[in-house]
Amino acid sequence: MQPTAITNALTIDVEDYFQVSAFAPYIRRDEWDARECRVEANVDRILAMLSRRGTQATFFTLGWVAERYPALVRRIVEQGHELASHGYGHQRASELSPEAFSQDIRRAKGILEDLSGRPVLGYRAPSFSIGEGNLWAFDSLAEAGYRYSSSVYPIQHDHYGMPDAPRFAHEVRPGLLEIPVTTLRVMNRNLPSSGGGYFRLLPYALSRWMLRQVNAGDQASAIFYFHPWEIDAGQPRVAGIDAKTRFRHYVNIGRMERRLEQLLADFRWGRMDQIFLGSSTH
Template sequence: MHAFTIDLEEWFCTHNFQGIIAYEDWDKLESRIGGQTEQLLELLDKYHVKATFFVLGWVAERHPELLQSITRAGHEIGSHGFSHQLTWQHSRESFKQDLALSTAAIQAVLGSRPTAFRAPAFSVIKQTDWAIDVLKESGYETDSSVYPVSVHPEYGIGDAPLAPYRWANGMAEIPLSCVQYYNKRIPISGGAYFRFMAYPLYRKLVKQLEKEARKLNFYIHPWEIDGDIPKVKGLSYQRRLRHYTGLAQVKPKLERILGDFEFTTLSNAFQS
């Protein structure tokens, strides 16, 4: 069974909007995450899938009812940090503080703390592998932040293992999924890669993973099923393309992938 994960954040929290929408202005913007998450929960229930939600602490503070609905439905909760700053935008100390805020916000709602983490925009890279030690020191057991590719300008560890592995400190790493094609790695975990590809091609690549006895670590954001999210002005062409392309097709494509493959939580799919 493959892993189905959701990075639970508002439509305006994305790194694509940094420098255009200030963190201090988030509370002034329209919240759309409630309806988006409800649609995802209904879809997961329809296909009897339990998923892992990596929750932004900022969202946990403002929408405790969402976390309660997610856990009542039997899904797993992990941390996505608090402020959606990328790891390489932090110092070691500020990352530790951000992580602590996220942990506390989730624990305040659920009464228990998460043990799995995913960095915003997969931003654990070679220059920030110190974050793994901070996670370990903070009581986390599993990280799912490494994208083993070198094609993206802001994230990726191009020579990282494709299969799950352990860091030197014992922390389990569940990397995002790639298919090896000759000497190239094709990223297929989800998000924009899922939106950009025609579904028959995407399905073929997941089947290739299965032939290699590997599992898909799939992810999606709630805003990606919402074709009516506000259009933000001032984005570069690349960021506008990356953010808005294919939104209208995500929900029907999710129906197809959930019908074609079996999914479960990250911890169940990748039990050590």
């Protein structure tokens, strides 16, 4: 483990492989229930990995998944992790009206709280889909009773991103923090340093160096994220997708679990609520 005492936030976006936004043009929502669901087994593998390391994390969970796997939701909470919201049906916030977005985030929060018996304080928009065009989403989150969001990625990307947004936690509405996923500032540009496909693509040593720079140089906690499907090399291959989508989704999936084990060993990790809200374990 690194010598610094800084605790970083480990976050998991709980969704299945067929629900990712990049597959939306290829897989209709009304097909989801007919697909082979693998999310429960993959999350259980992650829970076992975290248990071996004595690590706690935040699980941003879809309401759709929670409804179908209520026992999994309870296992997450019983093992000391934070349960947070990823919305209900993995619809991008940028594609919803204010009314539909409010319904989505309230529906997911209610499902998760009813199943877990715990307050749900955090939210992450699917595909980091809060940006300049829908800042009203923060009003909806505050009104729904959320205490923090982790929905902005301060980078330039073809699917999302708000490169001029603040890089670290800040209050966006009274009582509501936005906690962006981590970037490293290099030559007036923000480099993605917080997981996902970049973590699978880049050499592990480079990802580790960037996170250490944020801890040591910025004296800030990093926010790292990944998905359960990223450790699942045996997931069904989606047919007919374009080459760019295929590369992004499947690159180095077979190496991901080993890299995560190394990441857990190299840094100190914890829950979003405890790091940024000072919340004790409920």
